[in-house]
Amino acid sequence: MNLHQRIAVIEEILGHHFLNQRLISSAITHPSAVEGHPVSDSYERLEFLGDSIMGAIVATDLFERFPQMDEGELTRLKISLVSGPMLSEVAEDLGIGELVVFGGSERGTGARGMRSALENVYEAVVGALYLDAGYEKAHDFVRRTLGPHITPEIAERPISPKSRLQEVTQRDLHEAPEYKIVGQSGPDHQPTFNAVALVSGRRIGRGCGGSKKDAESAAAQDALVRLGYIEDATAPNPIAPMTLSHYFAQHQEED
Structure with a gap:
Protein backbone atom coordinates (compact mmCIF):
# COMPACT_ATOMS: atom_id res chain seq x y z
CA MET A 1 0.00 0.00 0.00
CA ARG A 157 -7.19 -1.88 36.06
CA PRO A 158 -3.51 -2.30 37.01
CA ILE A 159 -1.86 1.09 36.70
CA SER A 160 1.46 1.77 34.96
CA PRO A 161 4.40 3.40 36.79
CA LYS A 162 3.95 6.63 34.79
CA SER A 163 0.26 6.74 35.64
CA ARG A 164 0.88 5.99 39.32
CA LEU A 165 3.54 8.70 39.53
CA GLN A 166 1.16 11.16 37.91
CA GLU A 167 -1.43 10.35 40.57
CA VAL A 168 1.12 11.14 43.27
CA THR A 169 2.31 14.39 41.71
CA GLN A 170 -1.22 15.60 40.96
CA ARG A 171 -2.24 14.89 44.54
CA ASP A 172 0.80 16.49 46.17
CA LEU A 173 1.61 19.41 43.87
CA HIS A 174 -1.27 19.61 41.37
CA GLU A 175 1.08 19.10 38.44
CA ALA A 176 2.13 16.28 36.17
CA PRO A 177 5.65 14.84 36.03
CA GLU A 178 7.83 15.57 33.03
CA TYR A 179 10.24 13.19 31.31
CA LYS A 180 13.46 14.01 29.52
CA ILE A 181 15.66 11.76 27.40
CA VAL A 182 19.21 12.52 28.54
CA GLY A 183 21.21 9.94 26.58
CA GLN A 184 21.23 7.21 23.97
CA SER A 185 23.65 4.37 23.41
CA GLY A 186 23.94 1.24 21.29
CA PRO A 187 23.41 0.69 17.56
CA ASP A 188 20.62 2.48 15.70
CA HIS A 189 18.63 -0.72 15.21
CA GLN A 190 18.77 -1.59 18.93
CA PRO A 191 19.26 1.60 20.95
CA THR A 192 19.12 2.08 24.70
CA PHE A 193 17.61 5.35 25.91
CA ASN A 194 18.27 7.01 29.26
CA ALA A 195 15.52 9.12 30.81
CA VAL A 196 14.89 11.17 33.93
CA ALA A 197 11.58 11.96 35.65
CA LEU A 198 11.22 15.58 36.74
CA VAL A 199 8.76 17.33 39.04
CA SER A 200 8.92 21.11 39.41
CA GLY A 201 12.13 20.90 37.43
CA ARG A 202 13.79 18.56 39.95
CA ARG A 203 14.90 15.02 39.15
CA ILE A 204 13.16 12.31 41.15
CA GLY A 205 13.94 9.23 39.07
CA ARG A 206 16.20 7.73 36.42
CA GLY A 207 15.70 4.81 34.04
CA CYS A 208 16.70 3.22 30.77
CA GLY A 209 14.95 1.13 28.13
CA GLY A 210 14.85 -0.01 24.54
CA SER A 211 12.43 2.78 23.58
CA LYS A 212 11.88 6.30 24.86
CA LYS A 213 8.62 5.28 26.49
CA ASP A 214 10.21 2.25 28.18
CA ALA A 215 12.96 4.52 29.54
CA GLU A 216 10.38 6.98 30.85
CA SER A 217 8.46 4.12 32.49
CA ALA A 218 11.67 2.93 34.17
CA ALA A 219 12.34 6.47 35.41
CA ALA A 220 8.82 6.63 36.87
CA GLN A 221 9.36 3.25 38.52
CA ASP A 222 12.60 4.51 40.07
CA ALA A 223 10.82 7.62 41.35
CA LEU A 224 8.10 5.51 42.98
CA VAL A 225 10.78 3.40 44.69
CA ARG A 226 12.50 6.54 45.99
CA LEU A 227 9.19 7.90 47.27
CA GLY A 228 8.38 4.62 49.02
CA TYR A 229 5.38 3.61 46.91
CA ILE A 230 7.18 0.54 45.54
CA GLU A 231 9.37 -1.59 47.78
CA ASP A 232 13.06 -1.75 46.92
CA ALA A 233 14.03 -5.41 47.25
CA THR A 234 17.70 -4.49 47.69
CA ALA A 235 17.13 -2.07 50.57
CA PRO A 236 17.60 -3.43 54.13
CA ASN A 237 14.59 -1.48 55.43
CA PRO A 238 11.45 -0.50 53.51
CA ILE A 239 10.76 3.21 52.99
CA ALA A 240 7.44 4.57 54.16
CA PRO A 241 5.56 6.40 51.38
CA MET A 242 6.23 10.13 51.54
CA THR A 243 4.90 13.27 49.89
CA LEU A 244 6.97 15.07 47.29
CA SER A 245 7.46 18.00 49.65
CA HIS A 246 8.94 15.60 52.21
CA TYR A 247 11.14 14.00 49.56
CA PHE A 248 12.44 17.37 48.35
CA ALA A 249 13.19 18.43 51.93
CA GLN A 250 15.31 15.28 52.35
CA HIS A 251 17.15 15.72 49.04
CA GLN A 252 17.86 19.42 48.89
CA GLU A 253 21.28 18.95 47.34
CA GLU A 254 20.17 16.80 44.38
CA ASP A 255 19.48 18.17 40.90
Missing part, protein backbone atom coordinates in the same frame (compact mmCIF):
# COMPACT_ATOMS: atom_id res chain seq x y z
CA ASN A 2 1.54 3.32 -1.03
CA LEU A 3 1.33 6.53 1.01
CA HIS A 4 -1.55 7.95 -1.04
CA GLN A 5 -3.61 4.81 -0.39
CA ARG A 6 -2.77 4.87 3.32
CA ILE A 7 -3.92 8.48 3.56
CA ALA A 8 -7.19 7.66 1.80
CA VAL A 9 -7.89 4.85 4.28
CA ILE A 10 -7.03 6.89 7.39
CA GLU A 11 -9.22 9.74 6.14
CA GLU A 12 -12.09 7.30 5.78
CA ILE A 13 -11.52 6.02 9.31
CA LEU A 14 -11.44 9.56 10.67
CA GLY A 15 -14.34 10.81 8.55
CA HIS A 16 -12.34 13.84 7.48
CA HIS A 17 -10.58 14.89 4.27
CA PHE A 18 -7.47 16.86 5.14
CA LEU A 19 -6.91 20.19 3.45
CA ASN A 20 -3.27 19.92 4.53
CA GLN A 21 -2.42 16.31 3.72
CA ARG A 22 1.10 16.73 5.01
CA LEU A 23 -0.40 16.72 8.51
CA ILE A 24 -2.00 13.32 8.21
CA SER A 25 0.99 11.96 6.30
CA SER A 26 3.25 12.93 9.20
CA ALA A 27 0.76 11.58 11.75
CA ILE A 28 1.06 8.01 10.42
CA THR A 29 4.83 8.10 9.78
CA HIS A 30 7.21 6.53 12.30
CA PRO A 31 10.47 8.48 12.86
CA SER A 32 12.45 5.49 11.53
CA ALA A 33 10.93 6.05 8.09
CA VAL A 34 12.25 9.61 7.77
CA GLU A 35 15.68 9.46 9.42
CA GLY A 36 17.71 12.50 8.40
CA HIS A 37 14.57 14.46 7.49
CA PRO A 38 13.01 17.35 9.48
CA VAL A 39 11.32 16.22 12.69
CA SER A 40 7.98 17.46 11.35
CA ASP A 41 8.00 14.66 8.74
CA SER A 42 7.15 12.07 11.42
CA TYR A 43 4.50 11.94 14.13
CA GLU A 44 6.70 13.20 16.97
CA ARG A 45 5.64 16.88 17.04
CA LEU A 46 1.98 16.08 16.34
CA GLU A 47 2.07 13.48 19.11
CA PHE A 48 3.14 16.18 21.57
CA LEU A 49 0.26 18.46 20.54
CA GLY A 50 -2.31 15.68 20.34
CA ASP A 51 -1.47 14.43 23.83
CA SER A 52 -2.34 17.84 25.30
CA ILE A 53 -5.49 18.28 23.21
CA MET A 54 -6.69 14.77 24.05
CA GLY A 55 -6.02 15.34 27.75
CA ALA A 56 -8.16 18.48 27.76
CA ILE A 57 -10.98 16.74 25.88
CA VAL A 58 -11.03 13.72 28.19
CA ALA A 59 -10.78 15.84 31.35
CA THR A 60 -13.69 18.04 30.26
CA ASP A 61 -15.89 15.09 29.32
CA LEU A 62 -15.20 13.25 32.58
CA PHE A 63 -15.81 16.39 34.63
CA GLU A 64 -19.23 16.80 33.02
CA ARG A 65 -20.17 13.11 32.96
CA PHE A 66 -19.28 12.20 36.57
CA PRO A 67 -20.26 15.14 38.83
CA GLN A 68 -20.14 12.87 41.89
CA MET A 69 -16.44 11.98 41.48
CA ASP A 70 -13.75 13.80 43.46
CA GLU A 71 -10.43 14.96 42.00
CA GLY A 72 -8.61 11.73 42.79
CA GLU A 73 -11.25 9.54 41.14
CA LEU A 74 -11.37 11.76 38.05
CA THR A 75 -7.58 11.73 37.79
CA ARG A 76 -7.40 7.94 38.01
CA LEU A 77 -10.13 7.52 35.40
CA LYS A 78 -8.48 9.99 33.04
CA ILE A 79 -5.09 8.30 33.41
CA SER A 80 -6.64 4.91 32.61
CA LEU A 81 -8.34 6.29 29.50
CA VAL A 82 -5.27 7.99 28.00
CA SER A 83 -2.84 5.22 28.94
CA GLY A 84 -0.63 3.65 26.29
CA PRO A 85 -2.38 0.25 26.34
CA MET A 86 -5.80 1.86 25.92
CA LEU A 87 -4.73 4.11 23.03
CA SER A 88 -2.90 1.32 21.21
CA GLU A 89 -5.90 -1.00 21.65
CA VAL A 90 -8.29 1.62 20.25
CA ALA A 91 -5.97 2.44 17.33
CA GLU A 92 -5.61 -1.26 16.51
CA ASP A 93 -9.40 -1.73 16.59
CA LEU A 94 -9.76 1.18 14.15
CA GLY A 95 -7.39 -0.57 11.71
CA ILE A 96 -4.63 2.02 12.01
CA GLY A 97 -1.90 -0.59 12.55
CA GLU A 98 -1.80 -1.51 8.85
CA LEU A 99 -1.36 2.13 7.87
CA VAL A 100 1.70 3.13 9.91
CA VAL A 101 4.77 3.83 7.77
CA PHE A 102 7.89 2.24 9.31
CA GLY A 103 11.54 2.43 8.33
CA GLY A 104 13.70 -0.64 7.97
CA SER A 105 15.36 -0.21 11.38
CA GLU A 106 12.01 -0.50 13.18
CA ARG A 107 10.34 -3.32 11.28
CA GLY A 108 12.02 -6.01 13.36
CA THR A 109 10.80 -4.81 16.76
CA GLY A 110 7.59 -6.83 16.57
CA ALA A 111 4.59 -6.32 18.81
CA ARG A 112 6.40 -4.05 21.26
CA GLY A 113 7.29 -1.58 18.53
CA MET A 114 3.80 -1.68 17.06
CA ARG A 115 2.09 -1.02 20.41
CA SER A 116 4.24 2.02 21.04
CA ALA A 117 3.72 3.29 17.48
CA LEU A 118 -0.07 2.90 17.68
CA GLU A 119 -0.23 4.92 20.88
CA ASN A 120 1.85 7.67 19.31
CA VAL A 121 -0.11 7.67 16.05
CA TYR A 122 -3.43 7.99 17.88
CA GLU A 123 -2.15 11.09 19.68
CA ALA A 124 -0.66 12.46 16.45
CA VAL A 125 -3.96 11.98 14.62
CA VAL A 126 -5.74 14.01 17.30
CA GLY A 127 -3.16 16.77 16.82
CA ALA A 128 -3.52 16.63 13.03
CA LEU A 129 -7.32 16.84 13.24
CA TYR A 130 -7.07 19.80 15.61
CA LEU A 131 -4.77 21.73 13.28
CA ASP A 132 -6.68 20.91 10.09
CA ALA A 133 -10.29 21.09 11.28
CA GLY A 134 -10.38 22.57 14.77
CA TYR A 135 -11.20 21.50 18.31
CA GLU A 136 -14.70 20.17 17.62
CA LYS A 137 -13.50 17.70 14.98
CA ALA A 138 -10.75 16.45 17.30
CA HIS A 139 -13.30 16.25 20.12
CA ASP A 140 -15.70 14.22 17.97
CA PHE A 141 -12.97 11.70 17.13
CA VAL A 142 -11.83 11.27 20.74
CA ARG A 143 -15.40 10.98 21.99
CA ARG A 144 -16.30 8.44 19.28
CA THR A 145 -13.26 6.23 19.84
CA LEU A 146 -12.54 6.56 23.57
CA GLY A 147 -16.11 7.28 24.67
CA PRO A 148 -17.29 3.64 24.63
CA HIS A 149 -14.48 2.79 27.08
CA ILE A 150 -15.48 5.39 29.67
CA THR A 151 -16.69 3.41 32.67
CA PRO A 152 -15.68 3.81 36.32
CA GLU A 153 -14.48 0.19 36.27
CA ILE A 154 -11.51 0.88 33.99
CA ALA A 155 -9.93 2.89 36.78
CA GLU A 156 -9.54 -0.39 38.67
Whole structure:
Protein backbone atom coordinates (compact mmCIF):
# COMPACT_ATOMS: atom_id res chain seq x y z
CA MET A 1 0.00 0.00 0.00
CA ASN A 2 1.54 3.32 -1.03
CA LEU A 3 1.33 6.53 1.01
CA HIS A 4 -1.55 7.95 -1.04
CA GLN A 5 -3.61 4.81 -0.39
CA ARG A 6 -2.77 4.87 3.32
CA ILE A 7 -3.92 8.48 3.56
CA ALA A 8 -7.19 7.66 1.80
CA VAL A 9 -7.89 4.85 4.28
CA ILE A 10 -7.03 6.89 7.39
CA GLU A 11 -9.22 9.74 6.14
CA GLU A 12 -12.09 7.30 5.78
CA ILE A 13 -11.52 6.02 9.31
CA LEU A 14 -11.44 9.56 10.67
CA GLY A 15 -14.34 10.81 8.55
CA HIS A 16 -12.34 13.84 7.48
CA HIS A 17 -10.58 14.89 4.27
CA PHE A 18 -7.47 16.86 5.14
CA LEU A 19 -6.91 20.19 3.45
CA ASN A 20 -3.27 19.92 4.53
CA GLN A 21 -2.42 16.31 3.72
CA ARG A 22 1.10 16.73 5.01
CA LEU A 23 -0.40 16.72 8.51
CA ILE A 24 -2.00 13.32 8.21
CA SER A 25 0.99 11.96 6.30
CA SER A 26 3.25 12.93 9.20
CA ALA A 27 0.76 11.58 11.75
CA ILE A 28 1.06 8.01 10.42
CA THR A 29 4.83 8.10 9.78
CA HIS A 30 7.21 6.53 12.30
CA PRO A 31 10.47 8.48 12.86
CA SER A 32 12.45 5.49 11.53
CA ALA A 33 10.93 6.05 8.09
CA VAL A 34 12.25 9.61 7.77
CA GLU A 35 15.68 9.46 9.42
CA GLY A 36 17.71 12.50 8.40
CA HIS A 37 14.57 14.46 7.49
CA PRO A 38 13.01 17.35 9.48
CA VAL A 39 11.32 16.22 12.69
CA SER A 40 7.98 17.46 11.35
CA ASP A 41 8.00 14.66 8.74
CA SER A 42 7.15 12.07 11.42
CA TYR A 43 4.50 11.94 14.13
CA GLU A 44 6.70 13.20 16.97
CA ARG A 45 5.64 16.88 17.04
CA LEU A 46 1.98 16.08 16.34
CA GLU A 47 2.07 13.48 19.11
CA PHE A 48 3.14 16.18 21.57
CA LEU A 49 0.26 18.46 20.54
CA GLY A 50 -2.31 15.68 20.34
CA ASP A 51 -1.47 14.43 23.83
CA SER A 52 -2.34 17.84 25.30
CA ILE A 53 -5.49 18.28 23.21
CA MET A 54 -6.69 14.77 24.05
CA GLY A 55 -6.02 15.34 27.75
CA ALA A 56 -8.16 18.48 27.76
CA ILE A 57 -10.98 16.74 25.88
CA VAL A 58 -11.03 13.72 28.19
CA ALA A 59 -10.78 15.84 31.35
CA THR A 60 -13.69 18.04 30.26
CA ASP A 61 -15.89 15.09 29.32
CA LEU A 62 -15.20 13.25 32.58
CA PHE A 63 -15.81 16.39 34.63
CA GLU A 64 -19.23 16.80 33.02
CA ARG A 65 -20.17 13.11 32.96
CA PHE A 66 -19.28 12.20 36.57
CA PRO A 67 -20.26 15.14 38.83
CA GLN A 68 -20.14 12.87 41.89
CA MET A 69 -16.44 11.98 41.48
CA ASP A 70 -13.75 13.80 43.46
CA GLU A 71 -10.43 14.96 42.00
CA GLY A 72 -8.61 11.73 42.79
CA GLU A 73 -11.25 9.54 41.14
CA LEU A 74 -11.37 11.76 38.05
CA THR A 75 -7.58 11.73 37.79
CA ARG A 76 -7.40 7.94 38.01
CA LEU A 77 -10.13 7.52 35.40
CA LYS A 78 -8.48 9.99 33.04
CA ILE A 79 -5.09 8.30 33.41
CA SER A 80 -6.64 4.91 32.61
CA LEU A 81 -8.34 6.29 29.50
CA VAL A 82 -5.27 7.99 28.00
CA SER A 83 -2.84 5.22 28.94
CA GLY A 84 -0.63 3.65 26.29
CA PRO A 85 -2.38 0.25 26.34
CA MET A 86 -5.80 1.86 25.92
CA LEU A 87 -4.73 4.11 23.03
CA SER A 88 -2.90 1.32 21.21
CA GLU A 89 -5.90 -1.00 21.65
CA VAL A 90 -8.29 1.62 20.25
CA ALA A 91 -5.97 2.44 17.33
CA GLU A 92 -5.61 -1.26 16.51
CA ASP A 93 -9.40 -1.73 16.59
CA LEU A 94 -9.76 1.18 14.15
CA GLY A 95 -7.39 -0.57 11.71
CA ILE A 96 -4.63 2.02 12.01
CA GLY A 97 -1.90 -0.59 12.55
CA GLU A 98 -1.80 -1.51 8.85
CA LEU A 99 -1.36 2.13 7.87
CA VAL A 100 1.70 3.13 9.91
CA VAL A 101 4.77 3.83 7.77
CA PHE A 102 7.89 2.24 9.31
CA GLY A 103 11.54 2.43 8.33
CA GLY A 104 13.70 -0.64 7.97
CA SER A 105 15.36 -0.21 11.38
CA GLU A 106 12.01 -0.50 13.18
CA ARG A 107 10.34 -3.32 11.28
CA GLY A 108 12.02 -6.01 13.36
CA THR A 109 10.80 -4.81 16.76
CA GLY A 110 7.59 -6.83 16.57
CA ALA A 111 4.59 -6.32 18.81
CA ARG A 112 6.40 -4.05 21.26
CA GLY A 113 7.29 -1.58 18.53
CA MET A 114 3.80 -1.68 17.06
CA ARG A 115 2.09 -1.02 20.41
CA SER A 116 4.24 2.02 21.04
CA ALA A 117 3.72 3.29 17.48
CA LEU A 118 -0.07 2.90 17.68
CA GLU A 119 -0.23 4.92 20.88
CA ASN A 120 1.85 7.67 19.31
CA VAL A 121 -0.11 7.67 16.05
CA TYR A 122 -3.43 7.99 17.88
CA GLU A 123 -2.15 11.09 19.68
CA ALA A 124 -0.66 12.46 16.45
CA VAL A 125 -3.96 11.98 14.62
CA VAL A 126 -5.74 14.01 17.30
CA GLY A 127 -3.16 16.77 16.82
CA ALA A 128 -3.52 16.63 13.03
CA LEU A 129 -7.32 16.84 13.24
CA TYR A 130 -7.07 19.80 15.61
CA LEU A 131 -4.77 21.73 13.28
CA ASP A 132 -6.68 20.91 10.09
CA ALA A 133 -10.29 21.09 11.28
CA GLY A 134 -10.38 22.57 14.77
CA TYR A 135 -11.20 21.50 18.31
CA GLU A 136 -14.70 20.17 17.62
CA LYS A 137 -13.50 17.70 14.98
CA ALA A 138 -10.75 16.45 17.30
CA HIS A 139 -13.30 16.25 20.12
CA ASP A 140 -15.70 14.22 17.97
CA PHE A 141 -12.97 11.70 17.13
CA VAL A 142 -11.83 11.27 20.74
CA ARG A 143 -15.40 10.98 21.99
CA ARG A 144 -16.30 8.44 19.28
CA THR A 145 -13.26 6.23 19.84
CA LEU A 146 -12.54 6.56 23.57
CA GLY A 147 -16.11 7.28 24.67
CA PRO A 148 -17.29 3.64 24.63
CA HIS A 149 -14.48 2.79 27.08
CA ILE A 150 -15.48 5.39 29.67
CA THR A 151 -16.69 3.41 32.67
CA PRO A 152 -15.68 3.81 36.32
CA GLU A 153 -14.48 0.19 36.27
CA ILE A 154 -11.51 0.88 33.99
CA ALA A 155 -9.93 2.89 36.78
CA GLU A 156 -9.54 -0.39 38.67
CA ARG A 157 -7.19 -1.88 36.06
CA PRO A 158 -3.51 -2.30 37.01
CA ILE A 159 -1.86 1.09 36.70
CA SER A 160 1.46 1.77 34.96
CA PRO A 161 4.40 3.40 36.79
CA LYS A 162 3.95 6.63 34.79
CA SER A 163 0.26 6.74 35.64
CA ARG A 164 0.88 5.99 39.32
CA LEU A 165 3.54 8.70 39.53
CA GLN A 166 1.16 11.16 37.91
CA GLU A 167 -1.43 10.35 40.57
CA VAL A 168 1.12 11.14 43.27
CA THR A 169 2.31 14.39 41.71
CA GLN A 170 -1.22 15.60 40.96
CA ARG A 171 -2.24 14.89 44.54
CA ASP A 172 0.80 16.49 46.17
CA LEU A 173 1.61 19.41 43.87
CA HIS A 174 -1.27 19.61 41.37
CA GLU A 175 1.08 19.10 38.44
CA ALA A 176 2.13 16.28 36.17
CA PRO A 177 5.65 14.84 36.03
CA GLU A 178 7.83 15.57 33.03
CA TYR A 179 10.24 13.19 31.31
CA LYS A 180 13.46 14.01 29.52
CA ILE A 181 15.66 11.76 27.40
CA VAL A 182 19.21 12.52 28.54
CA GLY A 183 21.21 9.94 26.58
CA GLN A 184 21.23 7.21 23.97
CA SER A 185 23.65 4.37 23.41
CA GLY A 186 23.94 1.24 21.29
CA PRO A 187 23.41 0.69 17.56
CA ASP A 188 20.62 2.48 15.70
CA HIS A 189 18.63 -0.72 15.21
CA GLN A 190 18.77 -1.59 18.93
CA PRO A 191 19.26 1.60 20.95
CA THR A 192 19.12 2.08 24.70
CA PHE A 193 17.61 5.35 25.91
CA ASN A 194 18.27 7.01 29.26
CA ALA A 195 15.52 9.12 30.81
CA VAL A 196 14.89 11.17 33.93
CA ALA A 197 11.58 11.96 35.65
CA LEU A 198 11.22 15.58 36.74
CA VAL A 199 8.76 17.33 39.04
CA SER A 200 8.92 21.11 39.41
CA GLY A 201 12.13 20.90 37.43
CA ARG A 202 13.79 18.56 39.95
CA ARG A 203 14.90 15.02 39.15
CA ILE A 204 13.16 12.31 41.15
CA GLY A 205 13.94 9.23 39.07
CA ARG A 206 16.20 7.73 36.42
CA GLY A 207 15.70 4.81 34.04
CA CYS A 208 16.70 3.22 30.77
CA GLY A 209 14.95 1.13 28.13
CA GLY A 210 14.85 -0.01 24.54
CA SER A 211 12.43 2.78 23.58
CA LYS A 212 11.88 6.30 24.86
CA LYS A 213 8.62 5.28 26.49
CA ASP A 214 10.21 2.25 28.18
CA ALA A 215 12.96 4.52 29.54
CA GLU A 216 10.38 6.98 30.85
CA SER A 217 8.46 4.12 32.49
CA ALA A 218 11.67 2.93 34.17
CA ALA A 219 12.34 6.47 35.41
CA ALA A 220 8.82 6.63 36.87
CA GLN A 221 9.36 3.25 38.52
CA ASP A 222 12.60 4.51 40.07
CA ALA A 223 10.82 7.62 41.35
CA LEU A 224 8.10 5.51 42.98
CA VAL A 225 10.78 3.40 44.69
CA ARG A 226 12.50 6.54 45.99
CA LEU A 227 9.19 7.90 47.27
CA GLY A 228 8.38 4.62 49.02
CA TYR A 229 5.38 3.61 46.91
CA ILE A 230 7.18 0.54 45.54
CA GLU A 231 9.37 -1.59 47.78
CA ASP A 232 13.06 -1.75 46.92
CA ALA A 233 14.03 -5.41 47.25
CA THR A 234 17.70 -4.49 47.69
CA ALA A 235 17.13 -2.07 50.57
CA PRO A 236 17.60 -3.43 54.13
CA ASN A 237 14.59 -1.48 55.43
CA PRO A 238 11.45 -0.50 53.51
CA ILE A 239 10.76 3.21 52.99
CA ALA A 240 7.44 4.57 54.16
CA PRO A 241 5.56 6.40 51.38
CA MET A 242 6.23 10.13 51.54
CA THR A 243 4.90 13.27 49.89
CA LEU A 244 6.97 15.07 47.29
CA SER A 245 7.46 18.00 49.65
CA HIS A 246 8.94 15.60 52.21
CA TYR A 247 11.14 14.00 49.56
CA PHE A 248 12.44 17.37 48.35
CA ALA A 249 13.19 18.43 51.93
CA GLN A 250 15.31 15.28 52.35
CA HIS A 251 17.15 15.72 49.04
CA GLN A 252 17.86 19.42 48.89
CA GLU A 253 21.28 18.95 47.34
CA GLU A 254 20.17 16.80 44.38
CA ASP A 255 19.48 18.17 40.90
